Amino acid sequence: MAKSLTFMWVRCVVISLVKLSLVAAALLVGTSAFAQQKYPGIGRAATPAEIKAWDIDVRPDFKGLPPGSGSVQTGQQIWEAKCESCHGTFGESNEVFTPIAGGTNKKDMETGRVASLKRPDFPQRSTLMKLSQMSSLWDYINRAMPWNAPKSLTTDEVYAVTAYILNLGDIVPSDFVLSDKNIAEVQSRLPNRNGLVTFMPMWDIRGKGDVTNVACMVNCATEVTLSSTMPDHARNAHGNIAEQNRLVGAVRGADTTKPPPPAMASTREVPMAAPAPVKAVTAAELARKSTCVACHVANRKLVGPSYADIAKKYAGDSLAVAKLMDKVKKGGSGVWGVIPMPPHLDMSDADIKMLVEWSLQGGK
Amino acid sequence: MAEQPSSGRITKAPENFLSPEMIADVQRGRRDFLRGAFAGALTGAGAVVASGAAAQTPLLGDPNILELPEHTKGLGQPVAATPYGMPSKYEKNLQRRESPGLTRVSASSVSFCPLQGLFGIITPSGLHFERHHQGWWDIDPTKHRFMVNGLVKNAKVYTMDDLMRLPSVSRMHFIECGANTGMEWGNVAVPTVQYTHGMLSCCEFTGVPLSVLLEDCGYDKLKGKYLLAEGADGSSMTRSISIERALDDCFVAYAMNGEMLRPENGYPLRLVAPGIQGVSWVKWLRRLEVGDKPYATKDETVHYIDLMPDGTHRQYTSIQECKSVITTPSGGQTLMDKGFYNVSGLAWSGRGKVKRVDVSFDGGRNWRTAKLDSPVLSKCLTRFSIGFNWDGSPAILQSRAIDETGYVQPQMRQLRQVRGTRSIYHNNAIQSWKLDTNGEVSNVHVG
Numbered sequence: 001m002a003k004s005l006t007f008m009w010v011r012c013v014v015i016s017l018v019k020l021s022l023v024a025a026a027l028l029v030g031t032s033a034f035a036q037q038k039y040p041g042i043g044r045a046a047t048p049a050e051i052k053a054w055d056i057d058v059r060p061d062f063k064g065l066p067p068g069s070g071s072v073q074t075g076q077q078i079w080e081a082k083c084e085s086c087h088g089t090f091g092e093s094n095e096v097f098t099p100i101a102g103g104t105n106k107k108d109m110e111t112g113r114v115a116s117l118k119r120p121d122f123p124q125r126s127t128l129m130k131l132s133q134m135s136s137l138w139d140y141i142n143r144a145m146p147w148n149a150p151k152s153l154t155t156d157e158v159y160a161v162t163a164y165i166l167n168l169g170d171i172v173p174s175d176f177v178l179s180d181k182n183i184a185e186v187q188s189r190l191p192n193r194n195g196l197v198t199f200m201p202m203w204d205i206r207g208k209g210d211v212t213n214v215a216c217m218v219n220c221a222t223e224v225t226l227s228s229t230m231p232d233h234a235r236n237a238h239g240n241i242a243e244q245n246r247l248v249g250a251v252r253g254a255d256t257t258k259p260p261p262p263a264m265a266s267t268r269e270v271p272m273a274a275p276a277p278v279k280a281v282t283a284a285e286l287a288r289k290s291t292c293v294a295c296h297v298a299n300r301k302l303v304g305p306s307y308a309d310i311a312k313k314y315a316g317d318s319l320a321v322a323k324l325m326d327k328v329k330k331g332g333s334g335v336w337g338v339i340p341m342p343p344h345l346d347m348s349d350a351d352i353k354m355l356v357e358w359s360l361q362g363g364k
Numbered sequence: 365m366a367e368q369p370s371s372g373r374i375t376k377a378p379e380n381f382l383s384p385e386m387i388a389d390v391q392r393g394r395r396d397f398l399r400g401a402f403a404g405a406l407t408g409a410g411a412v413v414a415s416g417a418a419a420q421t422p423l424l425g426d427p428n429i430l431e432l433p434e435h436t437k438g439l440g441q442p443v444a445a446t447p448y449g450m451p452s453k454y455e456k457n458l459q460r461r462e463s464p465g466l467t468r469v470s471a472s473s474v475s476f477c478p479l480q481g482l483f484g485i486i487t488p489s490g491l492h493f494e495r496h497h498q499g500w501w502d503i504d505p506t507k508h509r510f511m512v513n514g515l516v517k518n519a520k521v522y523t524m525d526d527l528m529r530l531p532s533v534s535r536m537h538f539i540e541c542g543a544n545t546g547m548e549w550g551n552v553a554v555p556t557v558q559y560t561h562g563m564l565s566c567c568e569f570t571g572v573p574l575s576v577l578l579e580d581c582g583y584d585k586l587k588g589k590y591l592l593a594e595g596a597d598g599s600s601m602t603r604s605i606s607i608e609r610a611l612d613d614c615f616v617a618y619a620m621n622g623e624m625l626r627p628e629n630g631y632p633l634r635l636v637a638p639g640i641q642g643v644s645w646v647k648w649l650r651r652l653e654v655g656d657k658p659y660a661t662k663d664e665t666v667h668y669i670d671l672m673p674d675g676t677h678r679q680y681t682s683i684q685e686c687k688s689v690i691t692t693p694s695g696g697q698t699l700m701d702k703g704f705y706n707v708s709g710l711a712w713s714g715r716g717k718v719k720r721v722d723v724s725f726d727g728g729r730n731w732r733t734a735k736l737d738s739p740v741l742s743k744c745l746t747r748f749s750i751g752f753n754w755d756g757s758p759a760i761l762q763s764r765a766i767d768e769t770g771y772v773q774p775q776m777r778q779l780r781q782v783r784g785t786r787s788i789y790h791n792n793a794i795q796s797w798k799l800d801t802n803g804e805v806s807n808v809h810v811g
Contacts, residue, residue, distance in 0.1 A: 039580055042526045046511050046519040054511055054651050057592055057602060060660045096468055118675035120786065130669065130677060133660045140662035143600040144498060150598040196669060199678035202685070202790065205609065205639060205715055209685055211782050213772040215722065215764065217731045224727035224760065226798070227811035228551040230695075238464060238555050241696035243457055246481050250705055251697040253457070253480075254804050256555075263801035264702065264756055288470050 058139040062183060065138065069179035070160025072167040078157055079164050081340070082146045085295060085303045091126075091168045095302055096295075099126040101168035104191035109171065112194035128169040132196040134187040138162050148342055235259075283358030286351055290344070298363045305336045307363025314360055324356040325349070451488075457481070460491055463559045466547070471499035474541070476562030479691045479710065484737070485536070485745040487565035489621045494628045495541055495563065495642060497663075498599035503648055505624075505632035508596070510616065514653035517582030524618065524632055530572045530580075533615055535638070536744045538566040538712045540684045542641035542668050545791040549780075552807045556696035560795065560807060561689045564710075566745035569636045571617035574610040578654070583607075588654040592661075593635045596650035602661040603644040604680070605637060607654070613638050613743075616649060638743040639714030640682045641789075643668055673784035684714035686773050687792035688721055688748070688765035694797055695807040702756045707734075708749040713767035717741065720766045721748040727760035727796065727810050728775070734763070759799040760810060776809055 058064040080089070087093050091100030103126045108114045114129045116122045131137055142158045144150045153161065163178035171189050172178065178186065187193065201207030236256040238244075245253030254260070287296075295303035296310075305313075314320035327335075329352060331343035344352070358364075424430055451458075460475035467473040477493040494500070505524045513519035541563035547553040554560055574591070591610050595601040605614065617636045618624060625631040630647025637644045643663055658664070658680065669677035688711035693699060711718040717740055722731040734750040748763070765773045776793035798808040 037580075039530060039576075042529055043520040043522040043580065046513060046521045050511065050521060051513050051519055054594075055513055055653065056600075057594070057653065057659060057661070059655070059657060061657065097472075113675065115675070117671065117677075118673075120784075125671070127666055130666045132677075132679075133665050136660050136662050136665035139602075140666075143602070144598060144662075147498070150498065150600070195675065196665065196677045196679040198680050199670070202678070202681040202683050203606070205612075205683055207683065208769075209771060211774040211778050213764075213774040213778055215720075215731075215766055215772050217722065219729060220731070221728045221810075224729060225811040226808050228809035229798070230552050230555055230806055230808075234555070238559060238696075239461075241556060244459075244461065244478065244480070244556065244558065245457055245697060247454055247457070249481075249692075251693045251699055251805075254696055254698045256696070260800070260804055261802045264699075264803050 056139075056143055058135045058142070060133045060135050062135060062180070065135070065180050065183065066155050067180045068155040068159050069177050069181075070156045070158070070163055071177045072160075072163045072172065072174050074157075075160035075162070075164025075167070078153070078161050082149075082153075083161065085340075085342075086147055091165060094124060099124055100165055101128050102126045103129040104169050104171075106170070108191035109189050112190065112192065114192045114195055117192070117195065128165070128171070128191060130192055130195070131190060132192050132194075134162075134183050134190065137165065138183070283354050284363070286355055287358070287363070290347060290351070290355070292355065295341070296359075296363075304341060307359045307361075309336075310359045311362035320360055321353065321356055324359070325352050328352050328356060451490075458491065460494060461558060463547070463554060472497055474543075474563060476558045477565050479557045479562055479564065479689070480694050480697060482691070483747075485566050485710070485739075485747050486621065487567055489567065489623070489626050489629070492565040492567065492620075492626065492629055493541070493563050496597075496628075497601055498597055500628050501597055501648065502627040503596065503632060508632050508648075508650075510633060510649060511651045512577055512581045512654070513651070514592075514655050515584035515588045516578075516654050517584075520581050522577075527572055527616065527633070528618060530576055532570055533573055534568055534570040534619075535613075535615075535636075536566065536568045536739075536741055537636060537638045538564060538684075538743065538745045539636075539642045539645055540564045540687075540712070540714075542643060542681070542684070542789040545793070545795075546788045548776075548793070548807075548809075549787065549791055550785040552809055554695075555807055557689060557691050557694040557795075560695065563642065564712075564745075566712075567620045568622065569615070569617040570619035571615045571633075571636065574614045574616065574652070577616065577652070578607075578611065581654075583654045587656045590655050590658050592651075592653040592655060592659045593644070593646040593649060594651040594653070595630075595646045596648040600650075601643075601646050601663065602659060603646055604658040604661065604664060605635075605640070605644060609637065609640065639684060639716075641668070641684055641714075644682060668789060670783065670787040670789045672787065678787075681790055684712070685790065685792045686713035686715065686718070686765050686767040686771050687711070688718075688763040688773055689795045690723070690761050690763045690797060693761070693799070693805045695805055697805045699754060699799065699803040699805070701803075702754050705752045705754060706749050707752045707761065708747065709734075709763050711736075711746045711748055711763070711765035712744065713765070713769075713771070714743060715771065716743065716768040718746040718748075718765055719768045719770075721746075722764045722766075723748075723750045724762045724764070725752060725759045728762055728794070731764065754799070756801060758801055760808065761797045761799060761805075762794050762810070764794050777811065 086096040087100050092102055093099065103116045103122065104114055117129060138158060141161055146152065159178045163172060163176055166172045166178065166186065167174055167176065169191065172186060201209055240255060240257050242253040242255040297306060299306050299308050301309065328344050331341050333340035458478040458481040460477060462470065462473060462475055475494040477487060477491055508524055510522045510527060544563035545560055548560055588607050591605045591607060593603050593605060614635065614637045616633055618633055620626065620629060625634060630649065633649045634647045635645050635649050664679060669679050670681050671677050688709060690707060690709035692708045693705065699705065707723060711721045718736065721734045721736065723734050724731045732750060734748040737747040737749065740746050773792060773794055779791065779793050796808050796810045797805050799805050
């Protein structure tokens with residue numbers, strides 16, 4: 001009994017010692033791992049799922065492009081539901097954003113250089129005129145579109161919308177199905193694929209630039225001529241400049257609501273504008289902030305009806321406020337055309353009410 | 365209280381506004397006439413003195429001095445009446461503003477910094493210019509995460525707590541949008557320096573050098589040549605940066621001008637890429653990826669590319685070359701009188717320090733070297749100033765900066781000869797302001 005007790009005690013000690021040394025060894029390992037890091041305790045390893053969730057970029061060599069496919073036909077359906085309201089049916093709209101399609105032709109697809117880019121008189125540069133990489137288009141739609149619901153498209157939907165855009169530029173036929181398998185081949189058809197050059201002097205901090213001036217000090221230019229001035233009619237185009245300058249100091253803002261004063265004979269008072277008054281947020285500002293103005297303007301049909309048309313349609317309708325508030329909140333289509341208005345679930349009822357009442361007064 | 369702010373301008377001593385006839389009257393002893401004239405001058409400056417009453421009051425001086433104002437005779441506001449201090453109500457004219465007609469969607473737009481009213485080199489946080497690509501957000505910093513992945517030994521995730529424990533730097537740098545002054549390539553388009561040059565700001569930023577973070581993740585020193593920076597907003601803005609730039613002086617910043625970043629400027633984390641155009645200073649930064657090739661993102665393939673006369677676009681133009689502009693006086697401003705003015709402006713270079721600024725008052729024929737106010741820092745705004753006695757004749761004011769590499773800021777004509785008029789980006793031309801005989805200053809191009 002005594003022997004066994006002693007034995008047990010010895011065993012206990014041995015086990016304890018072993019345990020201790022194990023702990024010590026573990027501690028040592030821990031310490032050495034800590035010592036290897038310059039900043040122990042900062043940050044942690046990213047999990048594969050986390051990297052997958054965020055690492056969505058696609059490079060020109062298509063590294064990062066997920067497998068999938070989508071047809072022009074499917075793309076058109078998605079386009080009409082989610083893209084057309086800003087970009088127009090054929091990607092031609094210049095109302096909200098600059099055009100997506102237009103300005104390219106078959107010849108450009110052969111040369112890989114868009115000829116219209118050389119023309120100073122060409123009115124607009126569309127996305128397809130500039131685009132040199134398929135990856136840029138796919139990646140951008142995938143990460144940032146649609147405008148008010150970025151990252152809501154499935155991978156196949158991104159392929160489909162991309163295919164539809166390519167079809168708008170006659171780069172692929174209307175029965176085309178774009179996929180990760182054939183996207184490199186489509187790249188070789190892009191009208192402006194050879195149109196971009198990496199300009200190293202302005203990428204490299206040690207670059208010398210491409211325009212040289214010399215620091216002449218005396219009698220430099222023989223003739224000083226004015227090649228451009230602000231036209232008189234634009235005097236007040238940026239608002240009253242007097243209200244955009246300080247009330248004291250060496251200078252004042254010119255009162256651009258009035259024509260320029262005569263030459264200064266001697267001391268003269270410069271009329272001063274009061275500081276801009278502090279206003280409560282107006283419905284017009286709210287409309288701007290809430291990006292309503294992307295689709296609705298005062299007197300002209302844009303994507304949606306004008307405020308004037310809304311006021312006219314609902315004149316005398318006592319239920320108009322409630323009806324329209326519901327419409328703004330939940331979205332809808334059919335009253336003014338097929339293009340749906342997106343829901344605005346994040347707006348407060350008070351804000352929606354203010355905007356609806358304002359719309360019913362024609363946005364005045 | 366309906367307080368009408370006056371111009372704050374005091375007309376000078378009586379002899380300056382008396383006509384010879386009036387002086388003759390005074391000499392004949394008609395002193396009441398003089399009193400009336402002085403009162404009239406003061407009324408013009410906003411002083412409330414009825415000329416009739418003045419005629420009977422002996423001439424004593426400026427009522428702003430003689431009649432003690434309320435603020436001298438009463439009790440003022442308590443401490444912390446405004447827990448977060450705001451500018452004076454008289455300063456409301458200086459605001460960030462959109463340029464009418466420039467963009468059609470305000471969530472993808474620009475607001476310009478009011479350079480015409482700023483002093484020194486630091487931009488007040490609330491006046492820092494804005495450029496958002498898909499609207500701005502006020503992100504909960506406890507939920508914000510920052511990831512480094514790609515060609516690294518250990519892909520890592522950092523919380524704001526982690527980042528704010530790491531060694532930090534505080535540095536003053538300018539940030540300029542690549543499209544600043546872009547509206548002016550072809551002809552004069554906008555009236556004031558706010559709209560010609562206001563996509564420019566300069567702040568002290570605090571944060572963690574990318575060299576620390578890349579080292580901490582064990583980046584691949586052989587293969588790692590480029591970084592992709594990516595934002596956490598809807599646009600998830602992406603831009604490529606060379607690893608060389610990244611390791612040199614780029615950092616992830618959480619603070620600006622001594623406080624945390626403002627939401628419009630990327631709260632709680634943005635990239636600071638000194639000398640490189642603003643679009644690369646990715647806001648609401650969520651990720652850096654180390655790679656071996658540039659990424660040709662949308663804003664490197666479709667936008668922020670410079671169209672050349674031959675129809676090609678320059679890609680990856682990033683460095684903001686040496687540039688300057690006179691801010692006082694500048695377009696849309698009026699000189700109220702002849703005499704002395706301290707002409708002042710801003711100069712900067714994405715390649716280093718500003719070495720010298722010259723100013724011309726005759727449209728570029730003759731130049732004088734301006735004084736540079738300290739500090740003169742690398743890739744930071746530098747304030748310059750020079751005295752000017754205006755005799756009332758027309759003048760054309762220009763400034764021309766030279767950086768430490770010897771590069772001289774070019775004339776508009778020289779830029780157009782090489783790049784045409786349609787490149788939108790990287791217009792660093794010498795700015796011309798015409799001073800007219802009426803004291804008004806306007807934006808002009810010199811041929």
